[in-house]
Amino acid sequence: MTATASTGSGGVTRRRLLRAGGGLAAVGLGAAGLKLPFFSADGAQQDPMDCMAGDLSSTDKRLVVSNWTGYIDPRRKKTSTLQEFQRRTGIAVEYTDDINDNAEFYAKVRNQLGDCQPIGRDMIMLTDWMAARMISLGWIQPLDAERVPNLHANLIEPLRNRPWDPDLTYHAPWQSGLTGIAYNAAEVGEVRSFSELLTRADLKGRVTLLTEMRDTMGFLLLTRGADPGDFTPDEWADAIDELRRVVADGQIRAFSGNDYLNDLASGNVLACEAWSGDVIQATLDNPDIRWVVPEEGLMLWSDNMMVPNLATHGANAEAWIDYFYEPEVAARLAAWVNYICPVQGAREAMEGIDPSLVDNPLIFPDDDALAATYGFMALDDRASLTYERDWADVTGG
Amino acid sequence: MTRKRGKTGYLLVIPGALYLLAFFALPFYSLIATSLYDPSGSDFRGYEMTYAFGNFVDAITDYWQPLLRSLAYGGVATVLCLVLGYVLAYAIAFKAGRWKILMLVLVIAPFFTSFLVRTLSWKLLLADDGFIVNTLQFLQILGDDGRLLATPVAVIAGLTYNFLPFMVLPLFASLDRVDYRLIEASGDLYANPITTFFKVTWPLSLPGVVSGTLLTFIPAVGDYINAELLGNTNTRMIGNVIQSLFTDANDYPAAAALSVILMTMILALVLVYVRRAGTEELL
Numbered sequence: 001m002t003a004t005a006s007t008g009s010g011g012v013t014r015r016r017l018l019r020a021g022g023g024l025a026a027v028g029l030g031a032a033g034l035k036l037p038f039f040s041a042d043g044a045q046q047d048p049m050d051c052m053a054g055d056l057s058s059t060d061k062r063l064v065v066s067n068w069t070g071y072i073d074p075r076r077k078k079t080s081t082l083q084e085f086q087r088r089t090g091i092a093v094e095y096t097d098d099i100n101d102n103a104e105f106y107a108k109v110r111n112q113l114g115d116c117q118p119i120g121r122d123m124i125m126l127t128d129w130m131a132a133r134m135i136s137l138g139w140i141q142p143l144d145a146e147r148v149p150n151l152h153a154n155l156i157e158p159l160r161n162r163p164w165d166p167d168l169t170y171h172a173p174w175q176s177g178l179t180g181i182a183y184n185a186a187e188v189g190e191v192r193s194f195s196e197l198l199t200r201a202d203l204k205g206r207v208t209l210l211t212e213m214r215d216t217m218g219f220l221l222l223t224r225g226a227d228p229g230d231f232t233p234d235e236w237a238d239a240i241d242e243l244r245r246v247v248a249d250g251q252i253r254a255f256s257g258n259d260y261l262n263d264l265a266s267g268n269v270l271a272c273e274a275w276s277g278d279v280i281q282a283t284l285d286n287p288d289i290r291w292v293v294p295e296e297g298l299m300l301w302s303d304n305m306m307v308p309n310l311a312t313h314g315a316n317a318e319a320w321i322d323y324f325y326e327p328e329v330a331a332r333l334a335a336w337v338n339y340i341c342p343v344q345g346a347r348e349a350m351e352g353i354d355p356s357l358v359d360n361p362l363i364f365p366d367d368d369a370l371a372a373t374y375g376f377m378a379l380d381d382r383a384s385l386t387y388e389r390d391w392a393d394v395t396g397g
Numbered sequence: 398m399t400r401k402r403g404k405t406g407y408l409l410v411i412p413g414a415l416y417l418l419a420f421f422a423l424p425f426y427s428l429i430a431t432s433l434y435d436p437s438g439s440d441f442r443g444y445e446m447t448y449a450f451g452n453f454v455d456a457i458t459d460y461w462q463p464l465l466r467s468l469a470y471g472g473v474a475t476v477l478c479l480v481l482g483y484v485l486a487y488a489i490a491f492k493a494g495r496w497k498i499l500m501l502v503l504v505i506a507p508f509f510t511s512f513l514v515r516t517l518s519w520k521l522l523l524a525d526d527g528f529i530v531n532t533l534q535f536l537q538i539l540g541d542d543g544r545l546l547a548t549p550v551a552v553i554a555g556l557t558y559n560f561l562p563f564m565v566l567p568l569f570a571s572l573d574r575v576d577y578r579l580i581e582a583s584g585d586l587y588a589n590p591i592t593t594f595f596k597v598t599w600p601l602s603l604p605g606v607v608s609g610t611l612l613t614f615i616p617a618v619g620d621y622i623n624a625e626l627l628g629n630t631n632t633r634m635i636g637n638v639i640q641s642l643f644t645d646a647n648d649y650p651a652a653a654a655l656s657v658i659l660m661t662m663i664l665a666l667v668l669v670y671v672r673r674a675g676t677e678e679l680l
Binding site: 018041043044100103104205211246252254266268321381392393395 | 443445525630631640642670
């Protein structure tokens, strides 16, 4: 053990190096102790009024947009909605599809936004619950209602008056969607309800559920007779226990975020919890894939455009929002992305674009269908942490 | 003269040491601090430093299963890599002749494509209706409704595949340096090939074995991509747990405590292993 450590009295031996390294590390820790206090970390809450950047929109005709992948019509085409926006306004759009997951995106920007630092984006698109969290953290800039008249005039009724931003001060829905069930009709008989996913023996080990806690737990709560929009901690505990039991039984193959339809098409998975827009697109490739409105109901959600703190092109972002709330533009977007269009009047405009989609209930659901949908209760700080932890333990333990 | 050489040595260490200080020591310090935060903190209220050593107890109580599972999967994958890798490295070092360089390039070739893409392609290979599963079902090795994907077999196979080159390269480096005349001499002294292997080749290759197993075991235990893509809810490894605690639950103290526990465990295992394997000269 010691024999080789002492070759050459003055040279660098491993032991000396370690000792020197240890000394250096101790000095480093000391220095870090001054910069990074070992005591507590501040809350990430900010006041959007204090984290405002001067708006460069009028002189710097640019707009930096971050969105989910495949969530806009092909933007290099001359006739695309994005190109037309650039032509009409003279604003150059830097569009990136770098949002894959709400929680992941949150982790990415948390340190900057929580510290009132810019994230280099003028617009981000996040799902309701994450939008609600960021708004309550004070990370989002208010929109000037006078500059987004189309939003206030054309947003469909079911998406108004969300408890976390009733006056549309901070958010504008980009697209909405329904969470239901998809199954592969070539492999398995009809699936009608969410509880069948959890109990049917012929589906054992061939079912996937979504990693979005609010979608999946919304259904679990419904199968246990609770209302996802308003439930008690006991009802939550009951629902999560049920999920834990089903997972332990091996009924659920995996929790998946975005690749579930490949598994469904290839027959690895027979039935799964699914998002409406994904299913429309998959059905075009494989007619055996069927969309089901579960007997328990549907979960309704939106992804929302928001302007983060310290964005430097706020007015350009408002121009973008107003543009996409023109019914004709909204219809062209919906014809491509196939999610629920949040814009009143887009259905009429769709007649001239793709008449086959006008009666598609997954793009333009009627009011009855939307009345039978559920949203997930807004969770406060403490509840959110507890429930997410429960969820992570079941899906990740 | 010797004194001078010493100083140069220290000077040469400075850039690397500064780099590690900035990108390892400081983040590690912050990780340890986070692991001791008051577990009832949140992003809204901030985190109080309460020296909550209970975080470690809670983390172990809640997650001892994935911790042990990670060690087991990592251990099995390392052993498989050693067996497969040793044979391969031996062949390349002693039997490949003029094909040696080509074979080495082939070992490294998978690195030219992304780790993620390679693991995803395993999903195709192991698919329920795929060739491998069908063959195994035909041979009655798997039951008719048996499967590979979303089982521990798939996760361990994926780990083995992904870390095999990290085993082969150090083994090859060690074996290639073995003076072949020693092996011939062993034969001349009437040792049979098996004795020669265990008395001559294996001991001379030990440095490669030790560094190869370390390079495989350490990242394999902490890996989460294979379990994420090829496993299911009952094969989650500790990396997956840390990831979901950190990004989904935003429970930073618990995630940090688990990370520290994982590091400590690996460090302890490696120390014991290196001591038992012989001396530090092997490294």
